[in-house]
Amino acid sequence: MTRTLSETLRVGPERVTIRDDDSGATPGFEGGKKAAASALAKLAKPVSDLQERLYAESRVDGRRSILLLLQGMDTSGKGGVVRHCGGLLDPQGVRVTAFKAPTEEERRHDFLWRVEPHSPEAGMIAIFDRSHYEDVLIARVRRLADESEIDRRYGAINDFERRLTDAGTTVVKCFLHISYAKQGERLRKRLDNPAKHWKFNPGDVDERRLWPDYHDSYKIALERCTTSYAPWFVVPSDHKWYRNWAITTLLHEHLAALDPQWPKTSLDIDEQKARLAQS
Amino acid sequence: MTRTLSETLRVGPERVTIRDDDSGATPGFEGGKKAAASALAKLAKPVSDLQERLYAESRVDGRRSILLLLQGMDTSGKGGVVRHCGGLLDPQGVRVTAFKAPTEEERRHDFLWRVEPHSPEAGMIAIFDRSHYEDVLIARVRRLADESEIDRRYGAINDFERRLTDAGTTVVKCFLHISYAKQGERLRKRLDNPAKHWKFNPGDVDERRLWPDYHDSYKIALERCTTSYAPWFVVPSDHKWYRNWAITTLLHEHLAALDPQWPKTSLDIDEQKARLAQS
Numbered sequence: 001m002t003r004t005l006s007e008t009l010r011v012g013p014e015r016v017t018i019r020d021d022d023s024g025a026t027p028g029f030e031g032g033k034k035a036a037a038s039a040l041a042k043l044a045k046p047v048s049d050l051q052e053r054l055y056a057e058s059r060v061d062g063r064r065s066i067l068l069l070l071q072g073m074d075t076s077g078k079g080g081v082v083r084h085c086g087g088l089l090d091p092q093g094v095r096v097t098a099f100k101a102p103t104e105e106e107r108r109h110d111f112l113w114r115v116e117p118h119s120p121e122a123g124m125i126a127i128f129d130r131s132h133y134e135d136v137l138i139a140r141v142r143r144l145a146d147e148s149e150i151d152r153r154y155g156a157i158n159d160f161e162r163r164l165t166d167a168g169t170t171v172v173k174c175f176l177h178i179s180y181a182k183q184g185e186r187l188r189k190r191l192d193n194p195a196k197h198w199k200f201n202p203g204d205v206d207e208r209r210l211w212p213d214y215h216d217s218y219k220i221a222l223e224r225c226t227t228s229y230a231p232w233f234v235v236p237s238d239h240k241w242y243r244n245w246a247i248t249t250l251l252h253e254h255l256a257a258l259d260p261q262w263p264k265t266s267l268d269i270d271e272q273k274a275r276l277a278q279s
Numbered sequence: 280m281t282r283t284l285s286e287t288l289r290v291g292p293e294r295v296t297i298r299d300d301d302s303g304a305t306p307g308f309e310g311g312k313k314a315a316a317s318a319l320a321k322l323a324k325p326v327s328d329l330q331e332r333l334y335a336e337s338r339v340d341g342r343r344s345i346l347l348l349l350q351g352m353d354t355s356g357k358g359g360v361v362r363h364c365g366g367l368l369d370p371q372g373v374r375v376t377a378f379k380a381p382t383e384e385e386r387r388h389d390f391l392w393r394v395e396p397h398s399p400e401a402g403m404i405a406i407f408d409r410s411h412y413e414d415v416l417i418a419r420v421r422r423l424a425d426e427s428e429i430d431r432r433y434g435a436i437n438d439f440e441r442r443l444t445d446a447g448t449t450v451v452k453c454f455l456h457i458s459y460a461k462q463g464e465r466l467r468k469r470l471d472n473p474a475k476h477w478k479f480n481p482g483d484v485d486e487r488r489l490w491p492d493y494h495d496s497y498k499i500a501l502e503r504c505t506t507s508y509a510p511w512f513v514v515p516s517d518h519k520w521y522r523n524w525a526i527t528t529l530l531h532e533h534l535a536a537l538d539p540q541w542p543k544t545s546l547d548i549d550e551q552k553a554r555l556a557q558s
Binding site for chain 2: 056059060079082083086087089090091092094096098127129184187188191194195197198199200202205208209262263264265267269272273275276279
C-alpha cells in the first residue's frame with residue numbers, strides 16, 4: 001500500500017531528530033526538478049477546485065478552513081512556498097500573514113494575542129509565514145522570555161491549536177528543513193546578486209551563528225507540539241522543487257480529506273428561474 | 280502613435296455615457312478569446328516582476344502601493360478578475376478585500392471608516408471587490424441614505440482618494456460594464472448548474488429589476504469621481520477574456536509607470552561576505 005506524503009513526512013510521537021543530511025532528501029517523490037515542476041503544475045487544478053468547494057461549502061453551512069503554517073530558518077523558502085503553492089490558489093480564498101518581530105503593543109499581550117485575529121475564517125486558507133512558534137524558537141535562543149515562560153508556551157500552543165481544530169480548522173504545520181551548508185550558499189547568492197541585496201539582513205548572519213541553538217529549539221518545539229490533531233511535518237527543503245511540490249501535496253491531501261461538497265440550495269430553482277425570466 | 284489601454288478606457292471629464300451596446304466591445308485588443316488568453320499569460324512574468332520590485336522598494340525607502348478597485352453589477356466578473364488577474368501576483372504582496380453589506384457596527388460610523396484599514400501598505404497591491412462606491416450606488420438606489428448625504432459622499436470619496444494618492448497609492452478604479460442581457464444569461468447559467476447554485480441569491484433578481492436606477496447611479500458616480508489623480512476606467516466585460524486581459528493590462532501599465540527599482544543597499548557587501556564566510 002502506498003503511503004500518503006502526509007504519512008511519510010509526519011513527525012511521529014517518537015523522539016525527533018533533525019539531521020543535516022536529511023535536508024536534501026526527496027521522500028515520496030521519484031524524479032528530479034523537471035518532473036517535480038510538472039507534478040506541481042498538475043496539482044493546480046485539483047487544489048483550486050477543492051479550494052472553491054471549501055469556500056462554497058462555508059457560504060451555506062460550513063465552518064471548515066485550513067491553516068498552513070510555515071516555519072524554517074532564514075532562506076529555507078517560506079516565501080517561495082507562499083509564491084509557488086499559495087500562488088495556485090484563488091486569491092479570494094487565501095490570507096497570507098507574515099509574522100515579524102512583535103511590536104511594542106504586541107509584546108504587552110500574551111504571545112497568542114496577535115495570532116488569533118489571523119486564524120482563518122470558514123472557507124478560507126490562511127498561510128502563516130512564521131507564526132506563534134517564533135515565541136518558542138527565537139524567544140528561547142535569544143532568551144526573550146525566561147525558561148518557565150517558554151515552558152508554559154508549548155502547552156498554550158497545543159491548547160490553542162486544539163481549539164482551532166475543534167472549531168473546524170485543519171492545521172498543517174510544515175518545518176522547512178535545510179542544512180547549514182545550504183543556508184550559507186543561499187545567503188552568499190543574495191550577496192552576489194544586487195537585485196537580492198534588499199533581502200539580505202546582517203542579522204541573518206548573527207542568527208546563523210546560533211544554528212545549533214535553533215536546531216535544539218526546533219527539536220523541542222516539534223516534539224512537544226506534534227499532536228494527533230495538529231502534527232508537524234518535516235519537509236526536506238534543500239531542493240526548492242521538492243519543497244514546493246511536497247507542501248502543495250500536503251495541502252492537497254488535507255483538502256481532499258475534507259472532501260468539501262457543493263452546498264445544496266434550499267431555493268426552489270424553478271421558481272427562481274421564473275422570477276428571472278420575468279425580470 | 281499607439282494609445283495605452285489606460286488612455287483608451289479612461290473616463291474623460293466629458294459627460295459619461297454607459298451604453299448597453301458598448302459592453303461587448305474589445306477596445307485596444309485585436310483578436311479573440313484564444314489570443315487574449317495567450318496575451319494574458321505573457322503578462323504574468325512582467326507583472327509579477329514589477330510587483331516584486333514594488334515590494335522590494337518599499338522595504339527600504341518606498342511608500343508606494345497600488346489599489347485596484349473593482350465595481351460592477353452582479354455577474355460582471357469581479358471575482359473572476361481577482362482570480363485571473365490577482366492570481367498572477369505573488370500572494371505575499373496582495374490583499375483582497377470583499378466589501379459586503381455593512382455590519383451594524385460599520386453602519387454606526389462614517390461610510391469610509393471600514394475602508395481605511397484596507398488601504399494598501401507600502402509595497403502592496405490591494406484589490407477591492409466592491410468598495411466605498413457601494414455607498415453611492417446601492418445606497419442611492421435603495422435610498423439607504425438621504426439625498427444630501429449621498430451628495431456629500433462624492434466629495435468625501437474624492438478627498439479620500441486624493442489623500443491616498445498623495446500618500447503614495449496609485450488608485451486604479453475599474454467599472455466592469457456588462458449588458459442587461461448578459462447579466463440575465465449569466466444568472467440563468469447559475470441556476471442551470473447545481474455546482475453554481477450556492478452563488479445564486481434571490482436578491483440578485485430584485486437588484487436586476489432596478490437596473491436603470493443602478494445605471495444612473497453608476498453614471499453619476501463615474502462623472503463625479505473620475506479625477507485627474509484617480510480616474511475611472513470603463514472595462515467592457517461581456518467577454519470574460521477581454522475583461523481579464525484588459526484589467527491585467529491596466530495593472531501592468533500602472534505598475535510600469537511607477538517603474539519601481541531594486542533598492543540600493545547601504546551595506547558594505549564585501550564586509551558582509553567576510554562575516555558570512557566566517558560564520
